[in-house]
Amino acid sequence: MPILKGGHLKTDQGAKGVMQLISIEQIEEHIDTESLSDLLDLIGEVCSLKSDHVNYSWQDSRLAKKWSRISYRLITFKTGGL
Numbered sequence: 001m002p003i004l005k006g007g008h009l010k011t012d013q014g015a016k017g018v019m020q021l022i023s024i025e026q027i028e029e030h031i032d033t034e035s036l037s038d039l040l041d042l043i044g045e046v047c048s049l050k051s052d053h054v055n056y057s058w059q060d061s062r063l064a065k066k067w068s069r070i071s072y073r074l075i076t077f078k079t080g081g082l
Helices: 024-033 036-058 061-076
Strands: 003-005 008-013 018-023
Touching (some): 036 061
16 A cells, blocks of 8 residues: 655555555656646545455445545646647
8 A cells, every 4th residue: 555655655456564654855857757636536446445455355345435535636636738
């Protein structure tokens, strides 16, 4: 699970359990090369997967609905071309 720590985003890198750090600069670079909208869509997709996981694994429909709402808001957020 990603964790923001010391200016880096720490993420799990696959089945081997190797951790990879994503710096704030790398996130900024992604925004510069792709778009802010693309990054928000990606995060929105993660939230959607989280919603599905919570609903399936924990049968917590209220929490799953919260994740789903966040996903929708991120995916539909208008960045004005950024």
